Amino acid sequence: MNPVNYLYLAAVLFTIGAAGVLIRRNAIVVFMCVELMLNACNLAFVTFSRLHGNLDGQIIAFFTMVVAAAEVVIGLAIIVSVFRTRHSASVDDASLLKL
Amino acid sequence: MSHAAFVHSLWTMSADAPRKIPAPQIEYAQLSPTLIVLGAACLGILAEAFLPRRLRYPVQVLLTAVGLAAGFAAVVALAAGGYGTGKAHVAAMGAIAVDGPALFLQGTILLVALIAVFTFAERRLDPVAHGRAVDSFAAQGAAVPGGEAEQEAVKAGFTTTEVFPILLFAVGGMLIFPAANDLLTLFIALEVFSLPLYVLCALARRQRLLSQEAAVKYFLLGAFSSAFLLFGIALLYGYAGTVTYAGIADVVNGTVRTVDPALASTTGNDALLLIGGALVLVGLLFKVGAVPFHMWTPDVYQGAPTPVTGFMAAATKVAAFGALLRLLYVVLPGLRWDWRPVMWGVAIVTMVVGAVVAVTQTDVKRLLAYSSIAHAGFILAGVIAVSPDGVSSVLFYLAAYSFVTLGAFAVVTLVRDAGGEATQLAKWAGLGRRSPMVAAVFAVFLLAFAGIPLTSGFTGKFAVFKAAAQGGAVPLVVVGVLSSAVAAFFYIRVIVLMFFNEPQAEGPSVAVPSVFTSAAIAVGVAVTVVLGLAPQYFLDLAGKAGVFVR
Numbered sequence: 001m002n003p004v005n006y007l008y009l010a011a012v013l014f015t016i017g018a019a020g021v022l023i024r025r026n027a028i029v030v031f032m033c034v035e036l037m038l039n040a041c042n043l044a045f046v047t048f049s050r051l052h053g054n055l056d057g058q059i060i061a062f063f064t065m066v067v068a069a070a071e072v073v074i075g076l077a078i079i080v081s082v083f084r085t086r087h088s089a090s091v092d093d094a095s096l097l098k099l
Numbered sequence: 100m101s102h103a104a105f106v107h108s109l110w111t112m113s114a115d116a117p118r119k120i121p122a123p124q125i126e127y128a129q130l131s132p133t134l135i136v137l138g139a140a141c142l143g144i145l146a147e148a149f150l151p152r153r154l155r156y157p158v159q160v161l162l163t164a165v166g167l168a169a170g171f172a173a174v175v176a177l178a179a180g181g182y183g184t185g186k187a188h189v190a191a192m193g194a195i196a197v198d199g200p201a202l203f204l205q206g207t208i209l210l211v212a213l214i215a216v217f218t219f220a221e222r223r224l225d226p227v228a229h230g231r232a233v234d235s236f237a238a239q240g241a242a243v244p245g246g247e248a249e250q251e252a253v254k255a256g257f258t259t260t261e262v263f264p265i266l267l268f269a270v271g272g273m274l275i276f277p278a279a280n281d282l283l284t285l286f287i288a289l290e291v292f293s294l295p296l297y298v299l300c301a302l303a304r305r306q307r308l309l310s311q312e313a314a315v316k317y318f319l320l321g322a323f324s325s326a327f328l329l330f331g332i333a334l335l336y337g338y339a340g341t342v343t344y345a346g347i348a349d350v351v352n353g354t355v356r357t358v359d360p361a362l363a364s365t366t367g368n369d370a371l372l373l374i375g376g377a378l379v380l381v382g383l384l385f386k387v388g389a390v391p392f393h394m395w396t397p398d399v400y401q402g403a404p405t406p407v408t409g410f411m412a413a414a415t416k417v418a419a420f421g422a423l424l425r426l427l428y429v430v431l432p433g434l435r436w437d438w439r440p441v442m443w444g445v446a447i448v449t450m451v452v453g454a455v456v457a458v459t460q461t462d463v464k465r466l467l468a469y470s471s472i473a474h475a476g477f478i479l480a481g482v483i484a485v486s487p488d489g490v491s492s493v494l495f496y497l498a499a500y501s502f503v504t505l506g507a508f509a510v511v512t513l514v515r516d517a518g519g520e521a522t523q524l525a526k527w528a529g530l531g532r533r534s535p536m537v538a539a540v541f542a543v544f545l546l547a548f549a550g551i552p553l554t555s556g557f558t559g560k561f562a563v564f565k566a567a568a569q570g571g572a573v574p575l576v577v578v579g580v581l582s583s584a585v586a587a588f589f590y591i592r593v594i595v596l597m598f599f600n601e602p603q604a605e606g607p608s609v610a611v612p613s614v615f616t617s618a619a620i621a622v623g624v625a626v627t628v629v630l631g632l633a634p635q636y637f638l639d640l641a642g643k644a645g646v647f648v649r
Contacts, residue, residue: 037326
């Protein structure tokens with residue numbers, strides 16, 4: 001199969017993730033959509049790595065996974081602490097900080 | 100070798116003896132500022148784990164201050180050794196640049212962080228709780244606000260001394276960010292300084308709901324923007340087949356002619372370059388706080404603990420503008436006819452929105468947040484100049500602006516009422532009559548923000564606008580001066596409020612700070628005045644530092 005198709009898939013996944021961040025209301029789901037975007041990036045990296053025939057892209061994919069894991073740690077810690085305070089993970093409820 | 104065969108050779112091994120992989124060559128001495136700071140951060144984590152509770156605070160403050168000072172000494176040593184000018188080169192196998200802008204910005208970040216540590220360490224402003232002096236940070240970050248666990252933690256005298264190593268990790272990332280010389284290092288540095296900042300935002304002692312909400316917003320939007328940055332990096336990698344700045348710049352400039360026909364759809368494909376470059380710019384402009392990616396700024400600045408806000412507002416901006424400059428000047432100069440119009444638009448919108456929306460603010464921290472957005476616009480005007488003067492004017496502006504910001508937020512921590520910091524502007528009425536000293540100091544910072552002559556703000560703005568005008572961006576300068584006038588209106592309004600209004604009966608009082616915050620504010624005032632009265636030495640320094648290595 002033409003590897004360029006994987007790039008289209010990556011772009012579609014990235015768009016789905018971005019749309020999810022904008023549309024969904026639960027902070028956990030929003031965060032999962034961000035992770036989907038990061039994984040779409042990984043797919044693009046690996047595909048370009050295959051196309052170019054060098055390994056940079058695959059190495060970067062590993063770095064991205066580590067970063068995504070670190071982000072999960074920080075993000076879940078913050079979201080869970082907010083959930084325990086408010087008993088809600090909706091991003092709409094977080095509206096104390098307004099003009 | 101055909102394309103397919105070449106790719107195939109990645110997965111299969113030839114019968115020849117396996118090649119030896121050469122060990123990477125790392126110039127540890129030239130990376131010493133970053134390594135010292137990150138090493139101090141690791142020591143801080145160990146101190147947190149093994150020292151008894153009462154020893155942690157003094158040890159952490161000392162360790163952090165010494166680590167940052169040692170890092171600054173290392174930067175000065177490198178600059179004195181000529182790494183900022185003649186010996187500038189790319190270290191660590193092409194990952195990190197050691198050149199003038201990098202060293203200048205690293206020095207600025209380290210000094211700013213050193214002063215921020217003083218505001219972090221302040222323990223005399225909050226009323227004594229259960230016989231113990233407390234700082235601006237939550238007794239226990241994980242405890243539910245107002246819950247039993249929190250009350251017990253406060254009673255037991257817990258403090259979050261982890262903020263010091265967290266600060267150091269953030270500083271470590273910020274030191275790499277403007278020096279990153281490939282896109283992977285750029286992304287990792289971005290995450291290394293962002294993740295600690297998300298945590299710091301959530302740790303306020305007072306108004307913890309606001310603080311947690313600020314952290315959630317900052318985290319979700321920050322992660323969203325870094326995903327854009329990463330996708331942009333992926334596309335640029337697809338475009339050039341490499342992530343090093345020099346390699347991408349070569350493909351952009353068309354100096355690479357040996358394009359494999361099998362790669363015709365990717366290498367040199369302008370769609371990949373334009374979309375990828377735009378996405379990377381989105382990620383960086385988010386960190387800079389430029390319109391239309393500024394939405395997080397007021398909320399996060401208001402909700403985060405004020406010492407953290409001061410640090411974040413000053414140091415993040417320095418690091419992010421450094422990375423933006425390097426990207427635009429080293430990677431994409433061949434594309435400047437495409438990115439300059441876009442950055443023109445962003446700069447104009449940023450200046451105007453920042454200045455106009457700030458007029459309507461009723462909270463000091465939000466006011467300073469919108470002012471920081473307007474300042475991001477002014478700095479972008481210098482970025483657009485695309486000349487060595489532009490670079491050095493931006494460097495000078497960043498140094499001047501960061502100390503003013505830090506000092507202004509340090510003053511905000513002093514004005515208090517029963518509920519903690521009194522950040523509502525209405526409560527600041529008549530402050531000049533009650534505490535003329537504090538109000539006068541804040542007035543100096545506001546005048547510097549407004550760009551009144553004899554302060555560092557004027558020198559910085561003049562340098563930036565001059566460079567922009569020489570770069571052919573006269574309309575931009577006109578918009579900049581007009582929005583400076585709008586901005587001056589609300590800065591002066593605060594001064595009028597402080598000095599010419601009657602104090603309220605139930606108004607806030609000014610807490611007497613310890614030597615830490617006093618020192619931070621004194622340094623802020625000193626830098627503001629010195630850079631305003633005698634800027635020549637520092638302008639020369641920034642001028643000498645204004646050349647990027649490739």
